[in-house]
Amino acid sequence: MNALMKTKTFWGGLAAIATGVGLIISGDVPQGLNALVTGLLAIFVRDGVRKLGTN
16 A cells, blocks of 8 residues: 555546545535546556556
């Protein structure tokens, strides 16, 4: 987990999730969900790629 947190993709994904939550709170639910899902996908795909490289 510590190696994942050192990647720029993790922090970009986290920023996208925060943006998505902010958009949902402000009332723009479709765009908020899009940003939220994109951030989650970025984090999980990056983690998967990281795990493939260590085998």
